[in-house]
Amino acid sequence: MSELTRIPAPDGVFPAAQYSHVVMATGRLVAIAGQVALDEDGKLVGEGDPEAQARQVFENLRRCLAAAGATFDDVVKLTFFVTDMAHLPAIRTARSEHIPDNRLPAASAVQVSALVRPEFLLEVEVFAVVGT
Numbered sequence: 194m195s196e197l198t199r200i201p202a203p204d205g206v207f208p209a210a211q212y213s214h215v216v217m218a219t220g221r222l223v224a225i226a227g228q229v230a231l232d233e234d235g236k237l238v239g240e241g242d243p244e245a246q247a248r249q250v251f252e253n254l255r256r257c258l259a260a261a262g263a264t265f266d267d268v269v270k271l272t273f274f275v276t277d278m279a280h281l282p283a284i285r286t287a288r289s290e291h292i293p294d295n296r297l298p299a300a301s302a303v304q305v306s307a308l309v310r311p312e313f314l315l316e317v318e319v320f321a322v323v324g325t
Contacts, residue, residue: 196218196219196220197216197217197218197266197267197269197322198216198217198218199213199215199216199296199297199298200213200214200215200216200217201213201214201297202214203215211285211297211300212271212297212298212299212300213297213298213299213300214299215299216269216270216298216299218269218322219322220267220322220323220324221322221323221324222320222321222322223258223261223263223267223319223320223321223322223323224318224319224320225254225257225258225261225318225319225320225321226257226318227272227274227316227317227318228250228253228254228257228316228317228318229246229250229253229308229309229310229313229315229316230245230246230247230249230250230253230313230314230315231249231253232249237312237313240312241312241314243277243279243280243283243284243314243315244283244286244287246283246313246314246315247280247283247284247286247287247288247315247317248287248290250284250287250315250316250317251287251288251290251291251317254291254317254319255291257319258319258321261321261323262323262324263321263323265291265292266296267321267322267323268292268298268319268320268321269298269299269320269321269322270298270299270300270301270319270320271288271298271299271300271301271317271318271319272300272301272302272303272317272318272319273300273301273302273303273315273316273317274303274305274308274315274316274317274318275302275303275304275305275314275315276304276305276306276307276308276313276314276315277304277314278302278304280314280315281302284315284317
């Protein structure tokens with residue numbers, strides 16, 4: 194496991210409720226491409242349902258991390274791409290099933306006009322650091 198230091202709120206920076214402002218790590222960088230709500234057969238999970246899509250996305254991320262010898266404990270940065278900011282609570286619910294509040298990584302949320310297919314409501318990419 195990598196050595197991670199999280200700084201939720203550096204001096205003079207307003208504290209964030211849903212992420213850490215700074216995450217420092219030593220080890221091997223793992224970049225996971227943005228994941229969407231496709232199951233292992235390439236079928237959409239949760240058409241029109243941001244919570245179901247978010248759960249599938251985090252399951253895909255879990256599998257990708259495992260393939261790299263990593264877990265959600267190694268995640269240092271999440272980027273959420275959403276077609277509507279109203280989907281963020283669903284993403285946070287799915288995230289909390291994998292990452293406890295006391296180990297939140299750095300994060301960014303970006304609203305986009307569209308993703309690669311119109312039925313996708315969200316996409317999440319990850320950076321993790323494994324080992325030393």
